[in-house]
Amino acid sequence: MNFFRRYRFALVMAALLLGGLTLFSVNAGRDPSSSISGRLLLEILGPAQKAVSGIGEWVGGVWNRYFALVQVARQAEDLKRQVAAYRQQLTDMDELKLANARLRALLSLKEEGGYPQVAAQVVGMDPTNYFRTVIIDKGNSDGVDTQMPVANAQGVVGRVIWASSHYAKVLLLVDPNAAMDVLVQRSRARGIVEGAGRDTLRLKYVLHSEDVAAGDRLVATGADGVFPKGMLVGFVRAVKQEGKGVFQHIEVEPAVNFDRLEEVVVILHRRNFDD
Amino acid sequence: MKREVPPAPRAVATLVMGFAVSVLSTTLFSWWSAGPLRLQPLVVMVVSAGFRLPLIPGGLVTLILGYMADMASGGTSGLQITAYLMVLCVCAVAERKLEINSWPFQMLAAGAMSLLFQLAVMAGISLVGRQPLNTTHLISILSAQAALTALTAPVFFAILESTVALVDYFWPAGGQARK
Numbered sequence: 001m002n003f004f005r006r007y008r009f010a011l012v013m014a015a016l017l018l019g020g021l022t023l024f025s026v027n028a029g030r031d032p033s034s035s036i037s038g039r040l041l042l043e044i045l046g047p048a049q050k051a052v053s054g055i056g057e058w059v060g061g062v063w064n065r066y067f068a069l070v071q072v073a074r075q076a077e078d079l080k081r082q083v084a085a086y087r088q089q090l091t092d093m094d095e096l097k098l099a100n101a102r103l104r105a106l107l108s109l110k111e112e113g114g115y116p117q118v119a120a121q122v123v124g125m126d127p128t129n130y131f132r133t134v135i136i137d138k139g140n141s142d143g144v145d146t147q148m149p150v151a152n153a154q155g156v157v158g159r160v161i162w163a164s165s166h167y168a169k170v171l172l173l174v175d176p177n178a179a180m181d182v183l184v185q186r187s188r189a190r191g192i193v194e195g196a197g198r199d200t201l202r203l204k205y206v207l208h209s210e211d212v213a214a215g216d217r218l219v220a221t222g223a224d225g226v227f228p229k230g231m232l233v234g235f236v237r238a239v240k241q242e243g244k245g246v247f248q249h250i251e252v253e254p255a256v257n258f259d260r261l262e263e264v265v266v267i268l269h270r271r272n273f274d275d
Numbered sequence: 276m277k278r279e280v281p282p283a284p285r286a287v288a289t290l291v292m293g294f295a296v297s298v299l300s301t302t303l304f305s306w307w308s309a310g311p312l313r314l315q316p317l318v319v320m321v322v323s324a325g326f327r328l329p330l331i332p333g334g335l336v337t338l339i340l341g342y343m344a345d346m347a348s349g350g351t352s353g354l355q356i357t358a359y360l361m362v363l364c365v366c367a368v369a370e371r372k373l374e375i376n377s378w379p380f381q382m383l384a385a386g387a388m389s390l391l392f393q394l395a396v397m398a399g400i401s402l403v404g405r406q407p408l409n410t411t412h413l414i415s416i417l418s419a420q421a422a423l424t425a426l427t428a429p430v431f432f433a434i435l436e437s438t439v440a441l442v443d444y445f446w447p448a449g450g451q452a453r454k
Contacts, residue, residue, distance in 0.1 A: 009367075012330050012331060013330065013364045013367065013368075016334045016337075016338075016360050016363070016364065017357070017360055017361065017364060020338075020341070020353060020356045020357035021353075021357055022353075023352065023356060024351060024352075024353030024356070024357050024399060025353075027351050027352040027353050028351050028353075028402065035352075037342075038346050038352070041342070041346045042346060045297065045298060045301075045343070045347060048294075049298055049301055049302055052298055052302040052303060053302055056302065056306065123302070124298075124301035124302055124347065125301055125302070125305035126301070126305070126347070126349055127297070127304070127305065127313060127317075127347055127348060128344075128350070128355075128396070129311040129313055130348075130350065130396055130397070131348050131350050132349065133348065133349030135301065135347070175349060177349070198310075198311060
């Protein structure tokens with residue numbers, strides 16, 4: 001009894017550290033699952049984050065509407081020109097889509113995609129500089145579940161790794177723990193893209209014999225069962241033919257600007273990994 | 276003479292502030308981040324808990340704050356809990372010899388503990404086979420992050436102490452003490 005009294009301080013410290021280490025070692029290497037306490041905490045944190053994000057947007061809105069009108073007018077002119085160009089592109093794309101549909105019908109190809117989607121707003125970003133995740137304001141009650149792909153108008157954003165009733169956590173493609181199967185659109189060379197830093201991706205497992213050049217577009221193959229085929233992932237920034245290894249060193253610039261994520265779309269399609 | 280605030284209102288105030296800074300860290304502070312550097316107010320909360328709370332309530336507060344940080348972040352659950360508990364234990368040991376009432380010491384403690392926290396998190400990331408984000412210029416990033424935490428620490432300490440005073444004012448025992 002005297003022992004415990006004498007070494008109480010050291011024993012409590014040891015117990016605390018061991019408790020933390022046990023929790024860490026139990027969860028290490030496991031797929032993040034939505035524990036009840038975690039879901040509850042996300043439900044408490046989420047509304048507060050949404051409120052702060054809302055205030056931030058309101059302040060930003062006031063600034064944009066009342067103090068930056070001159071700049072807005074200039075931007076409006078630029079946007080008008082861009083809209084005209086996009087309209088033309090849209091017409092061209094409609095033509096291509098129709099031609100594609102005809103050819104698909106001819107080849108009896110199964111139409112892919114067309115999954116329902118849900119728009120979500122980013123309400124919180126990762127507070128550390130070690131991980132790249134965001135919290136969105138849609139969860140299980142909106143049909144969002146783990147492993148579902150997340151995208152925006154620019155391309156692939158990431159995938160859902162955690163979901164509570166009204167909020168979900170998204171692992172961004174630039175996180176070192178994220179990876180996906182991709183295709184070089186021009187040469188059809190395949191590889192795996194993974195997060196490589198703050199705003200950079202790395203294309204791995206592409207043989208030296210494959211044709212990859214700076215500026216090439218990378219799209220999802222759909223083979224990983226998470227991201228729909230053809231979704232834009234990024235652009236090849238640099239190809240380094242260094243070393244005697246089998247594979248090329250390829251740096252990729254993501255299509256999405258991860259520092260300016262506001263609205264995203266969750267594609268309500270979840271691969272059944274038991275298949 | 277200034278009355279010492281009892282552990283219960285201090286622990287509650289630290290939790291309230293911890294929740295507030297967790298929300299702000301994922302919103303406002305993320306928008307205002309300077310490159311890879313982020314404000315680390317939770318480190319200040321844990322340093323304060325280590326120096327000014329007994330070990331058991333301090334440990335419980337740190338467990339909750341660490342879990343909250345793990346949930347708001349993308350790391351393995353338990354990683355930041357362990358890192359914050361290490362910070363708490365070092366502070367609890369240091370508290371036997373030192374006090375953090377002055378600004379320079381608050382800054383020194385927060386800077387050093389920020390460094391310890393970052394090293395613990397990076398060691399944890401390496402243990403689970405993941406690569407930390409910023410491997411280039413690692414030492415300069417760690418030092419700059421610690422310096423940023425140290426420079427901003429007095430502000431967060433002051434806000435925390437104001438919250439502690441506020442909670443203590445409305446705390447039943449605090450009311451009796453005032454009479």
